[in-house]
Amino acid sequence: MKYGPGRSGLIMEEPLLWEKGRPGRNGMSIPDSDVPDAQLAADLCGEGPDFPDLSEVDVVRHYTRLSQWNFGVDTGMYPLGSCTMKYNPKINEKHAASEGITSAHPMLDDEYCQGTLRIIYELQNYLAAITGLDAVSVQPAAGAHGELAGMLIFAAYHKSRGKKRNKILIPDTAHGTNPASAALCGYKPVSIKSGPRGILDVDQVRELMDEECAGIMITNPNTLGLFEENIREIAQIVHEKGGLVYGDGANMNAVMGIVDMKKCGVDVLHLNLHKTFSTPHGGGGPGSGPVCVVEELAGFLPSPRVVFDGEQYRLEDERPESIGRMHCFHGNYGVLVRALCYILTMGAENLKKATQYAVLNACYIKVKLKNHLHLAYDRPCMHEAVFSDKKQQEYKVTTLDIAKRLMDSGYHPPTIYFPLVVHGAIMIEPTETESLEELDTFIEVVKEIVAEAKSDAELLKNAPQRFKVKRLDETQAARQPCLCG
Numbered sequence: 001m002k003y004g005p006g007r008s009g010l011i012m013e014e015p016l017l018w019e020k021g022r023p024g025r026n027g028m029s030i031p032d033s034d035v036p037d038a039q040l041a042a043d044l045c046g047e048g049p050d051f052p053d054l055s056e057v058d059v060v061r062h063y064t065r066l067s068q069w070n071f072g073v074d075t076g077m078y079p080l081g082s083c084t085m086k087y088n089p090k091i092n093e094k095h096a097a098s099e100g101i102t103s104a105h106p107m108l109d110d111e112y113c114q115g116t117l118r119i120i121y122e123l124q125n126y127l128a129a130i131t132g133l134d135a136v137s138v139q140p141a142a143g144a145h146g147e148l149a150g151m152l153i154f155a156a157y158h159k160s161r162g163k164k165r166n167k168i169l170i171p172d173t174a175h176g177t178n179p180a181s182a183a184l185c186g187y188k189p190v191s192i193k194s195g196p197r198g199i200l201d202v203d204q205v206r207e208l209m210d211e212e213c214a215g216i217m218i219t220n221p222n223t224l225g226l227f228e229e230n231i232r233e234i235a236q237i238v239h240e241k242g243g244l245v246y247g248d249g250a251n252m253n254a255v256m257g258i259v260d261m262k263k264c265g266v267d268v269l270h271l272n273l274h275k276t277f278s279t280p281h282g283g284g285g286p287g288s289g290p291v292c293v294v295e296e297l298a299g300f301l302p303s304p305r306v307v308f309d310g311e312q313y314r315l316e317d318e319r320p321e322s323i324g325r326m327h328c329f330h331g332n333y334g335v336l337v338r339a340l341c342y343i344l345t346m347g348a349e350n351l352k353k354a355t356q357y358a359v360l361n362a363c364y365i366k367v368k369l370k371n372h373l374h375l376a377y378d379r380p381c382m383h384e385a386v387f388s389d390k391k392q393q394e395y396k397v398t399t400l401d402i403a404k405r406l407m408d409s410g411y412h413p414p415t416i417y418f419p420l421v422v423h424g425a426i427m428i429e430p431t432e433t434e435s436l437e438e439l440d441t442f443i444e445v446v447k448e449i450v451a452e453a454k455s456d457a458e459l460l461k462n463a464p465q466r467f468k469v470k471r472l473d474e475t476q477a478a479r480q481p482c483l484c485g
Contacts, residue, residue, distance in 0.1 A: 013468075014065050021052025027059055069468060071412050073280065077438055079365075079414040079428045084253045084275035084383075086431035092278045092341040096334045106329035110314040117313035120330060121306040123340045127290055130343075130351065131249070131269055132260035135298035137305055138290045138331040143250050145326060146270025146289025147181035147217075150246050152323040153268055153293065153300045154214045155185050157244060160300075160321060165214040165243075171200055172421050173222035175248050187214055194421060198224045198377040205234050215243035220264070221254045223419040224377060225362065225384035225427070235265020244268060249292075252276045253431065254359055254383035257352030267294050278342035279335045288335035302326040357432035358383045361439060365428055368443045372450045376422045384429035388422050397453040399424040401460040404471055405452070408464045409445045 078085035095101070104116045124136040140146040151168075158165050168187040170178050172194055179189035190208060195201040199222065209216070216238050220228040228234070235245045247266035253276045261269050273279060273288035293301060303322040304315035315330075346354065359382050366385035370378065374390035389399040403413035403426075415427040430439060452459050464471065 014062065017054060017059070017062060018050070018052045020058055020062065021054050023053050025053040025055045025058065027054050027056040076410060076412070077430070077434055077442055078412050079430055079442060080412060084251075084272075084429065084431060085412075086253070087433040088278040088280055088338070089342070089345070091345065092338040093280075095341045096337040101334070101337055104333075106333070111312065114313055116333075117306050117315070119337060119340055120333075121308055121313050123336055123343070124290075124306065126340070126343050127271060127292060130256060131252075131271070131292045132262040133266070133269060133292040134262070134295040135301060135305075136290055136292045137301040137326075138288065138336055139302040139326040140270065140289040140291055141327055141332050142274070142287030143175075143248075143270060143272045143289045144177040144181060145287075146272075146291045147177055147246075147248065148184060149289075149291045149302060149323065149326050150268040150270055151181050151185040151187065153291070153297055154187075154244050154246065156300045156321065156323050157297060158214055161242075163242070165212055167213045169205065169208055169213055169216040169238075171216075171218060171222065173198070173200075173224050173226075173419055174217055174219045175223060175250055176418075178217045178219070178248060182217065194222070194224070197379065198222070198226045199228050200230060200234060202230050202233050202237070206237050209237055209241050209243065211241055213238075213241065213243050215245055215267075217246040217248060218266075219248035219251065221251045221382040223427075224386050224421070225254075225381040225429075226377060226379070227255075227382055231264045231266075239265065244297075250275060251383060254355060256355045257348060258355055261292075262294060267297060268292070273335050273339040277339035279338045286332050286335050288332045288339065290331075304330075306330070354432045358430075361430040361432060361434055362428070364436075364439060365430055365443060369428075369446055372447055373426060376425070383431075384427055386419065386422055387426040387428065389424035389426065392450070392453045393424075395453050395457045397457050397460050399426050401457075401463065402426065402446075402449055402453070404463040405449045405460045406445065408466045409449070411442065411445065 073085060073087050100115065104113055110117060120138055123138060127136045128134060137149070140149045154168075166186070166188055167190050168182045169192055170182065170189045171192045182189050190213070192200060192204055192208060195204075200218070205216070216234065218228060218231065218234070220231055222228060238245050244267040245265050247261055247264070247269040249261070249269045249271045252271055256276060269292045270289050271277070271292065273290065274286060279286060279288070291301065299319060299321040300323055302325060303319045304317045305319070306313055307316045343351070362381055362383050362385050366375065366381050369385075369387065372391070373387035376386045376388055389397065389402065392398070392402065399416045403416050406413050414429070417425055418427060419425055430442075449460065462471070
């Protein structure tokens with residue numbers, strides 16, 4: 001079997017530091033104290049901490065070995081659909097870690113943090129230009145937080161017009177957090193089934209959209225990796241009934257620099273800076289989910305917002321229609337810095353190229369693998385291609401088996417069993433940062449695994465084999481996790 005460039009199965013039986021320690025070992029030289037000993041009451045002194053005696057090399061090798069059990073974007077390709085786990089330039093990390101950035105206190109008065117406020121202001125403007133929308137707040141801390149802000153804006157808008165609406169339309173190809181965000185704001189999510197082509201049917205939207213609906217939440221491109229081609233007609237239907245259109249922009253990596261969301265009819269859009277705009281993403285953070293709106297909704301954005309009055313940058317608090325604060329301070333600032341660095345270093349031309357390469361890479365994988373894995377929708381895709389295990393079912397091999405075998409080959413598994421509209425889904429998103437050679441290696445590995453499913457199904461069912469920990473009972477692991485050793 002071909003092995004990918006990531007974790008190739010290096011296994012080390014690594015004991016706990018307490019097991020490695022031996023009396024008398026020392027990892028540092030502590031100078032003699034020049035402070036006289038103080039006499040402490042006996043009842044204040046207990047036994048010292050149970051630290052093992054270790055040399056420097058013991059400690060360094062221990063943590064280096066543990067790090068080699070992990071997979072990261074610096075290790076190899078993440079074909080992880082829906083999360084845009086792409087490589088991000090290290091220069092953006094360097095700028096975000098600079099002393100002037102990390103030492104700035106968020107409680108400083110405006111006049112003492114002009115540089116900090118300017119970064120936020122310029123990022124707001126760039127994000128508005130990239131999306132085609134008019135006003136931006138960078139307060140929301142992540143994607144779902146941005147969705148919540150968007151739904152609060154929906155509610156505030158309708159309230160300002162003396163309307164109370166209690167429903168919201170959500171396609172079955174939307175991101176899973178959309179219904180939760182709507183429900184938190186008092187809306188009843190109404191599901192819309194995608195049509196036979198994997199996108200929304202206009203007539204169904206027309207049938208469901210009424211004056212009790214606050215609007216619609218659309219993920220575009222959707223979770224099948226398909227562009228909602230009828231977005232403008234759908235937006236018109238929603239607007240005619242007095243509703244608003246919410247765009248889930250988590251998949252902006254597929255349309256950045258190409259699609260104008262305002263011209264599509266979108267009124268509110270959130271972005272995931274930690275997916276599209278250069279922040280290492282995983283393990284739950286860090287994140288940032290700015291919300292972008294049309295001019296009519298600008299007054300409802302979270303407060304305060306950074307504005308420039310011609311002389312200095314300042315935080316504008318007096319905004320009576322605002323939905324209020326969404327974050328203790330001004331957003332996840334380190335992520336904002338990385339995003340601005342990414343935009344400035346890329347420029348408009350290269351942001352567009354990033355999108356084009358992301359789509360090209362996904363389409364390449366789709367074409368190369370569609371005769372080996374079942375392709376859910378055989379039509380042009382955007383940033384990700386969604387397959388399934390339908391062709392492997394006759395060998396009693398599942399999507400999970402394929403994913404576990406990929407781990408043996410040194411690859412992080414793609415997203416599996418999502419989107420829910422595809423049974424046994426395998427969602428592959430290569431991103432724009434992977435080379436042709438990297439894609440070809442990954443494709444050959446998948447082909448070999450598909451061949452193994454036919455010739456030796458048990459090999460896949462017992463995968464992974466090359467790891468310290470073999471296949472877990474995933475239900476039991478979630479309910480009773482073992483976090484030691």
